[in-house]
Amino acid sequence: MNNTVLVIGAGVSGLYAAALLAEKGYAVTILEASNRIGGRIRTYIDQDFKDAVELGAEFVHGNLPVTLSLLNEAGIGYRKMVFKGVSSENGLLKKGGGFIKDWHLFEEKLENLDLDITVNDFLEQEFSAEQFNDLRQSVKRYASGFDTADTSDASMLSLKNEWLHEEEEQYRVDGGYIRLLSFLEEKLEKHGVRLLLNQKVVWIKTENYGARVATSTGEFWAGKAILTVSIGVLKSGAIKFPDTASLHQEAIQQMGFGAIIKVLLKFKQPFWETVQGGIAKDAGFIFSSEVIPTWWTQAPERSNVLTGWLGGPPADKLKDDSDKEILIKSIQSLSAIFSIPVNEIESGLIAWKVANWTADPFILGSYSYPTVGNDGYIDVLSEPVEEKIYFSGEALYKGQATGTVEAALSSAKDTVDRIIRYNS
Numbered sequence: 001m002n003n004t005v006l007v008i009g010a011g012v013s014g015l016y017a018a019a020l021l022a023e024k025g026y027a028v029t030i031l032e033a034s035n036r037i038g039g040r041i042r043t044y045i046d047q048d049f050k051d052a053v054e055l056g057a058e059f060v061h062g063n064l065p066v067t068l069s070l071l072n073e074a075g076i077g078y079r080k081m082v083f084k085g086v087s088s089e090n091g092l093l094k095k096g097g098g099f100i101k102d103w104h105l106f107e108e109k110l111e112n113l114d115l116d117i118t119v120n121d122f123l124e125q126e127f128s129a130e131q132f133n134d135l136r137q138s139v140k141r142y143a144s145g146f147d148t149a150d151t152s153d154a155s156m157l158s159l160k161n162e163w164l165h166e167e168e169e170q171y172r173v174d175g176g177y178i179r180l181l182s183f184l185e186e187k188l189e190k191h192g193v194r195l196l197l198n199q200k201v202v203w204i205k206t207e208n209y210g211a212r213v214a215t216s217t218g219e220f221w222a223g224k225a226i227l228t229v230s231i232g233v234l235k236s237g238a239i240k241f242p243d244t245a246s247l248h249q250e251a252i253q254q255m256g257f258g259a260i261i262k263v264l265l266k267f268k269q270p271f272w273e274t275v276q277g278g279i280a281k282d283a284g285f286i287f288s289s290e291v292i293p294t295w296w297t298q299a300p301e302r303s304n305v306l307t308g309w310l311g312g313p314p315a316d317k318l319k320d321d322s323d324k325e326i327l328i329k330s331i332q333s334l335s336a337i338f339s340i341p342v343n344e345i346e347s348g349l350i351a352w353k354v355a356n357w358t359a360d361p362f363i364l365g366s367y368s369y370p371t372v373g374n375d376g377y378i379d380v381l382s383e384p385v386e387e388k389i390y391f392s393g394e395a396l397y398k399g400q401a402t403g404t405v406e407a408a409l410s411s412a413k414d415t416v417d418r419i420i421r422y423n424s
Helices: 012-023 065-074 103-111 119-126 130-146 156-163 178-190 231-236 243-254 313-317 323-338 342-348 374-382 405-423
Strands: 004-008 027-031 078-080 085-089 092-095 171-173 194-196 201-207 210-215 219-222 224-227 260-267 285-287 294-296 305-311 349-356 389-391
Touching: 004 012, 004 210, 004 219, 012 027, 012 178, 012 405, 027 219, 065 178, 065 405, 085 323, 103 119, 103 130, 103 156, 119 130, 119 156, 130 305, 210 224, 224 405, 231 243, 243 374, 260 323, 305 313, 305 323, 323 342, 323 349, 342 349, 389 405
Parallel strands: 004 027, 004 224, 027 194, 085 285, 224 389
Antiparallel strands: 078 171, 085 092, 201 210, 210 219, 260 305, 260 349, 285 294, 294 305
């Protein structure tokens, strides 16, 4: 029984953990609640979006060792992104999108921070003067948009390491992350891993022999179980744990998990390349303060697709909106950003897709963000329950690439290494 493992969740962390274990001779079964693999990776291709576009994870945020090693092993190419940006104020576009006034002062104070406090407390402590009103709002928008964080509980100390050491080179995966999923799925098939979809886990227990799991359709047993579902699902209480996991449950409730809405719009022509003298022709990103504030192109590739992004508490407020309502807000946002009438935006639109991840019952949000005391919570979750129930996923990663595919893969590798050491 020691060499049998149940992996709960078929996101990239679960798939990678299962593949690594199977390669070492373990008998692995994956239980996935939804009807597909990938979790927060979802490459989208249909008759309208013939070229792969990403509803979920999209970028490789730097020269990240585990991700790039796996892509190289699979023979999957990746290409550099374009970070040129423009910003829109009152319908006027200007170059240098993303520039934040007084950011250098913010970085100076941030460099000297050694106390674990929230973003809001840090801003109040260091930049409470009226002259910094714009800076405070910009920092909050950045934390909300980039980290999908709630600044009332997000750790400024933890975000410091990420914000001050951002990787300059970032990439897109050729053909989308779906190719990485397919590569992992081939590994699973080669080693006889059972992959069962539509298996929503409702409780997990420890027994003398290992772990017992109940799903919506039956029960499963193994020597060990690895939980790779999102922190959002764990926080919801959808899975019941044994009493011996009480500290783990407390840690889960203290961790941050953001909200996100992503919008894909395909147009007859890339209208943004010609408006206002073509200032946005080569832009990778477009920033604004509209309802859907951040947009990006497929630059340097020429494409008729724009991707909209709304993160953090503002996305949480819209989680109950219908896809159609979010589409309307997206079109209104683009109209304001580019000073183009709504009807012109609508007439050029030929396809659209909304990914409201916060409303997805199998995800319930975006990705984790560090709260005050976060490293301690990770330490708790990194310790298995009776060496029988293990936790894994992007939320258990302590490096700089938080909330990424790299974080999910790294955590899976660490979990597998621990299981193998314990059994050796």
